[in-house]
Amino acid sequence: QVQLVESGGGSVQAGGSRRLSCTISTYSSGNRCMGWFRKAPGKEREGVAAVLGGRAFTDYADAVKGRFTISQEHAAQSTVYLQMNSLKPEDTAMYYCAASTRYGGECLRIAYYNVWGQGTQVTVSS
Numbered sequence: 001q002v003q004l005v006e007s008g009g010g011s012v013q014a015g016g017s018r019r020l021s022c023t024i025s026t027y028s029s030g031n032r033c034m035g036w037f038r039k040a041p042g043k044e045r046e047g048v049a050a051v052l053g054g055r056a057f058t059d060y061a062d063a064v065k066g067r068f069t070i071s072q073e074h075a076a077q078s079t080v081y082l083q084m085n086s087l088k089p090e091d092t093a094m095y096y097c098a099a100s101t102r103y104g105g106e107c108l109r110i111a112y113y114n115v116w117g118q119g120t121q122v123t124v125s126s
Helices: none
Strands: 003-007 011-012 018-025 033-039 046-052 058-059 070-074 079-083 093-099 118-123
Touching: 003 093, 018 033, 018 093, 018 118, 033 070, 033 079, 046 070, 046 079, 058 070, 079 093
Parallel strands: 011 118
Antiparallel strands: 003 018, 018 079, 033 046, 033 093, 046 058, 070 079, 093 118
8 A cells, every 4th residue: 555654844944945744654656746846725735746756757836946946765665855945924834745656657747646644734934
């Protein structure tokens, strides 16, 4: 059974940085989408950044391009990172890691994912 464990959330001042980590167990990431999504109060869950496992392909929401970077580490378990720089108060949200067990696909589409983590809160103060 695929399991995701996120870490790295917390509070940070505007302009600061934060790195989220997601460890995915019992999962072969090759040619599969892994991504980060977020949900702010009163808003729908949205895609933030995604990577296609084993490929040089990443995708980002317009709101985070140039500030956030997604990366993947290959080891005994797949680990996906989200480096967040130049954080803004509007980045405040619950951040979720997700993995797809399908091959390929549109990696920023929420509907494409079938395994989700519990979420980690990121709060950016002005």
